[in-house]
Amino acid sequence: MNARSEHAPIVEMRNIEKHFGPVIALAGVSVDVYPGECHCLLGDNGAGKSTFIKTMSGVHKPTKGEILFEGKPMNFATPRDAMDAGIATVHQHLAMIPLMSVSRNFFMGNEPVKKIAGIPFFDRDLADRTTMEEMRKMGINLRGPDQAVGTLSGGERQTVAISRAVHFGAKVLILDEPTSALGVRQTSNVLATIDKVRKQGVAVVFITHNVRHALAVGDRFTVLNRGQTLGTAQRGQITPDELQDMMAGGQELAQLDDALGGTV
Amino acid sequence: MADTATTDERVKEMSRLRLSLMRPELGGMVGTVAVFVFFLLFAYDSGMFAAQGIMNWSIVSAQFMIIAVGACLLMIAGEFDLSVGSMIGFAGMMIAVFGIVLDLPMWIAILITFVICVSLGALNGFIVIRTGLPSFIVTLAFLFILRGFTIYIPQTVENKTIIGGIRDAAEGDWLAPVFGGKIFTGFFQWLGDIGVVGVFERGSREGQPVVDGLPMLIVWALLLVAFGHILLTRTRFGNWVFAAGGDAEAARNSGVPVNRVKVLMFMFTAFCATVFATCQVMEFGSAGADRGLLKEFEAIIAVVIGGALLTGGYGSVIGAALGALIFGVVQQGLFFAGVESSLFRVFLGIILLGAVVLNTYIRRMITGER
Numbered sequence: 001m002n003a004r005s006e007h008a009p010i011v012e013m014r015n016i017e018k019h020f021g022p023v024i025a026l027a028g029v030s031v032d033v034y035p036g037e038c039h040c041l042l043g044d045n046g047a048g049k050s051t052f053i054k055t056m057s058g059v060h061k062p063t064k065g066e067i068l069f070e071g072k073p074m075n076f077a078t079p080r081d082a083m084d085a086g087i088a089t090v091h092q093h094l095a096m097i098p099l100m101s102v103s104r105n106f107f108m109g110n111e112p113v114k115k116i117a118g119i120p121f122f123d124r125d126l127a128d129r130t131t132m133e134e135m136r137k138m139g140i141n142l143r144g145p146d147q148a149v150g151t152l153s154g155g156e157r158q159t160v161a162i163s164r165a166v167h168f169g170a171k172v173l174i175l176d177e178p179t180s181a182l183g184v185r186q187t188s189n190v191l192a193t194i195d196k197v198r199k200q201g202v203a204v205v206f207i208t209h210n211v212r213h214a215l216a217v218g219d220r221f222t223v224l225n226r227g228q229t230l231g232t233a234q235r236g237q238i239t240p241d242e243l244q245d246m247m248a249g250g251q252e253l254a255q256l257d258d259a260l261g262g263t264v
Numbered sequence: 265m266a267d268t269a270t271t272d273e274r275v276k277e278m279s280r281l282r283l284s285l286m287r288p289e290l291g292g293m294v295g296t297v298a299v300f301v302f303f304l305l306f307a308y309d310s311g312m313f314a315a316q317g318i319m320n321w322s323i324v325s326a327q328f329m330i331i332a333v334g335a336c337l338l339m340i341a342g343e344f345d346l347s348v349g350s351m352i353g354f355a356g357m358m359i360a361v362f363g364i365v366l367d368l369p370m371w372i373a374i375l376i377t378f379v380i381c382v383s384l385g386a387l388n389g390f391i392v393i394r395t396g397l398p399s400f401i402v403t404l405a406f407l408f409i410l411r412g413f414t415i416y417i418p419q420t421v422e423n424k425t426i427i428g429g430i431r432d433a434a435e436g437d438w439l440a441p442v443f444g445g446k447i448f449t450g451f452f453q454w455l456g457d458i459g460v461v462g463v464f465e466r467g468s469r470e471g472q473p474v475v476d477g478l479p480m481l482i483v484w485a486l487l488l489v490a491f492g493h494i495l496l497t498r499t500r501f502g503n504w505v506f507a508a509g510g511d512a513e514a515a516r517n518s519g520v521p522v523n524r525v526k527v528l529m530f531m532f533t534a535f536c537a538t539v540f541a542t543c544q545v546m547e548f549g550s551a552g553a554d555r556g557l558l559k560e561f562e563a564i565i566a567v568v569i570g571g572a573l574l575t576g577g578y579g580s581v582i583g584a585a586l587g588a589l590i591f592g593v594v595q596q597g598l599f600f601a602g603v604e605s606s607l608f609r610v611f612l613g614i615i616l617l618g619a620v621v622l623n624t625y626i627r628r629m630i631t632g633e634r
Contacts, residue, residue, distance in 0.1 A: 079516075079517065079519070080519050083519055089517065091514075091517055095514045095517040095518045096514060097506070097507055097510035097511045097514055097515070097577060098510070098511075099506075099510050099573070099577045099578045099627075100506050100507065100510055100577070104506065104507075107503070108503060108504075108507050108515065108518045108520060109507070109515070109518035109519035109520045110518075110519070111500035111503050113500060120499070120500070121498045121499055122498055122499050122502065122503060124498070148630050150630075
């Protein structure tokens with residue numbers, strides 16, 4: 001509530017529809033995101049989460065509907081446009097290249113340049129220094145800036161990707177299932193990173209199908225089901241069971257034995 | 265979060281030596297040393313390490329280097345070009361067709377050839393990008409298409425498969441010596457005079473040094489290696505090359521213009537092949553339909569010996585240059601050592617295998633994969 005009353009939404013998606021040929025992937029989805037909040041987008045597989053965030057980040061053009069960014073209608077032609085405006089995506093399939101060093105990955109696509117005799121060179125000293133500093137801030141201890149990303153754990157890679165996006169001025173950070181392949185401890189590290197980033201005033205859109213991960217950091221929760229929104233709930237107004245039921249689309253989930261904990 | 269900031273007890277401290285060994289060029293360096301030790305032991309007296317001998321294997325190595333630089337950057341960008349050999353034959357034939365058959369000034373013939381060949385490289389890249397087919401298949405098609413034209417064109421217009429007379433036609437031209445000339449001739453004359461380099465004892469060239477200058481071929485090789493190395497390691501474009509080959513999708517997500525990088529690397533490979541062809545045509549004075557056979561594989565082998573990964577995203581231009589040096593030294597060295605020349609292939613196979621095994625091990629150390 002707090003963020004909501006003080007600020008205007010940074011991104012407003014109104015009645016977004018996306019059709020792929022005969023398939024209706026999104027049938028009128030509306031979501032707004034405020035600076036400094038963590039907005040969780042929940043949904044089961046095939047609910048349209050990925051299509052929705054790809055629309056937000058400029059990969060797909062909506063078939064119908066409006067996207068407002070900082071109050072103005074936006075028409076992103078490419079992901080690059082969205083990125084330049086300040087919408088960064090950390091993908092499920094990480095935007096990290098295992099064979100390349102952390103510092104080369106960190107600055108991939110945004111390499112700092114130093115001119116020597118008029119020729120622009122990649123300023124590796126600056127890149128290395130900045131990388132080490134940013135990694136220290138996030139609590140990752142590197143052997144050196146030339147350490148390959150392949151040697152990092154999954155959680156560390158997510159953290160590198162997130163801190164990279166924030167370093168390059170992301171105002172909206174879209175995280176596509178950042179915790180889905182991680183262990184318990186690594187997940188908590190990533191959730192802590194999300195919290196740090198949110199406190200810096202960045203709007204975080206956190207996509208997940210894990211209710212517990214969402215409730216751990218989320219301020220608001222929007223559930224997608226079969227291409228439609230089932231409404232947005234505030235933190236504290238919804239229980240894990242209700243969220244879980246909404247994700248299943250009102251259908252009863254397979255009843256599990258009490259020995260299995262009741263719900264999935 | 266805080267506890268991860270302290271040193272991870274499961275990461276072993278690595279020794280400085282081990283760290284200094286962790287570079288893609290290591291396989292190439294070890295191979296180079298091994299090859300030189302081998303020939304210093306077995307072929308020292310053969311003249312291999314006299315001025316003429318050095319020039320001999322330097323030229324052969326330089327030829328390999330020129331095409332290896334292109335192949336290396338392209339491979340790191342995640343693609344192959346199997347049409348390099350055919351491109352060499354084709355480019356040479358184009359120079360002959362424009363310069364001899366159509367009787368254009370040599371510099372125009374050379375420039376037109378460069379434009380055509382680099383465009384063909386772009387076409388290769390464009391097809392790969394547009395269709396999403398493996399570049400292996402697309403450039404294999406071009407291997408045959410270009411070789412076919414290289415045989416068809418001279419047969420149709422001149423009724424033969426070799427077009428000569430290029431040296432005479434290039435006489436007095438301003439651009440031809442950039443590929444076929446020699447520099448530092450005064451310096452080599454001086455070396456001859458002071459006795460560092462042998463001089464001819466008799467005949468029409470009496471008193472001239474046996475090595476009378478540095479061929480432009482070698483200059484091109486060194487320039488291309490330096491250019492490729494700096495481009496790859498010191499520019500943002502170089503980072504994009506690694507990224508495009510390492511994971512094209514991840515690179516695109518980060519805003520790297522992957523398609524542009526790949527097409528440009530195809531064009532650069534074609535450019536290198538054309539440089540090779542032009543130097544060769546100027547040296548021989550003729551263009552032949554069979555020039556450049558198997559060069560694509562020799563380029564790729566040199567690159568792989570140099571530590572590059574066949575699947576892209578990892579490698580070194582310096583390594584590729586060392587691979588080319590190994591290639592040239594072994595090929596000519598076996599001749600000097602008086603070894604049956606067919607054994608060259610055996611030797612090469614062994615070196616290739618050894619280098620690749622070593623490189624795989626180094627890469628595992630760097631990336632931590634198991």
